[in-house]
Amino acid sequence: MLIHKNMKLSEVVHHDHTLVPIINRFGIHLGFGDNTITEICQKHGLNVDFFVTILNAFHDIHYFPKEQLRNFSVALLIDYLQKAHRSFLEEKIPEISLLIKNMTEKCPLDVVTSQLITNFFKEYTEELKKHIRQEEETIYPYVLLLEKVNQNLPVDEGASGKINHYSISAYKAEHEDVEEKLFDLKNILIKYLPGQKNDKPVYQLLRELFSLEKDLNEHARIEDMILIPKVEAMEKTLRNKNPNGPV
Ligand SMILES: [Fe+2]
Numbered sequence: 734m735l736i737h738k739n740m741k742l743s744e745v746v747h748h749d750h751t752l753v754p755i756i757n758r759f760g761i762h763l764g765f766g767d768n769t770i771t772e773i774c775q776k777h778g779l780n781v782d783f784f785v786t787i788l789n790a791f792h793d794i795h796y797f798p799k800e801q802l803r804n805f806s807v808a809l810l811i812d813y814l815q816k817a818h819r820s821f822l823e824e825k826i827p828e829i830s831l832l833i834k835n836m837t838e839k840c841p842l843d844v845v846t847s848q849l850i851t852n853f854f855k856e857y858t859e860e861l862k863k864h865i866r867q868e869e870e871t872i873y874p875y876v877l878l879l880e881k882v883n884q885n886l887p888v889d890e891g892a893s894g895k896i897n898h899y900s901i902s903a904y905k906a907e908h909e910d911v912e913e914k915l916f917d918l919k920n921i922l923i924k925y926l927p928g929q930k931n932d933k934p935v936y937q938l939l940r941e942l943f944s945l946e947k948d949l950n951e952h953a954r955i956e957d958m959i960l961i962p963k964v965e966a967m968e969k970t971l972r973n974k975n976p977n978g979p980v
Pocket residue numbers: 814818865868952956
């Protein structure tokens with residue numbers, strides 16, 4: 734199903750309930766009535782095309798209107814990506830930690846297995862935090878600055894130095910798939926959990942791990958396929974304006 738702006742948001746959620754957390758990220762909450770997506774976006778002062786594009790990208794892995802997404806401002810894109818970061822760190826990770834605690838209490842797991850799972854997720858959380866910190870402290874500020882310079886907007890003193898000494902190619906080369914590492918944890922639960930009599934707490938945990946993985950995957954696709962090409966295009970424009978500069 735292709736989601737379009739004249740659809741009722743309630744119908745969209747009937748079709749794909751996993752979109753609810755994504756919708757929440759835009760500050761929209763359940764209780765949509767019969768309002769269409771356009772009406773709801775107008776009420777919340779949101780860019781309806783951007784909202785619909787993000788819903789479609791999340792709903793269907795094969796949907797990716799690169800050109801359309803490239804027309805949205807970098808500021809809009811980064812605002813969404815930062816909201817997703819908040820949701821990973823403030824909602825999803827604590828929820829999964831709680832499910833791990835619940836599982837180790839309710840299932841008769843041996844101490845070694847319980848510790849293994851708990852520590853694995855702790856380490857994973859630290860890696861995810863580091864990844865997000867690097868993007869928010871280094872990459873996103875650089876990208877926002879680049880957009881300002883490209884639009885000839887006033888920037889702080891020293892901004893051109895920052896731009897001259899950085900290139901998005903470094904981020905492109907290092908940008909890791911944080912979702913891939915969740916596979917090992919899922920694998921322990923699916924293949925190697927000993928003496929299971931009650932699968933329910935394990936299944937609840939697995940469901941959330943799959944959901945986080947999907948969310949991280951969509952997030953990384955936006956960073957890799959939309960943000961990076963957009964930044965490369967801006968760097969190229971600047972280089973053409975100033976062929977002797979190091980950008
Ligand atoms: Fe990110």
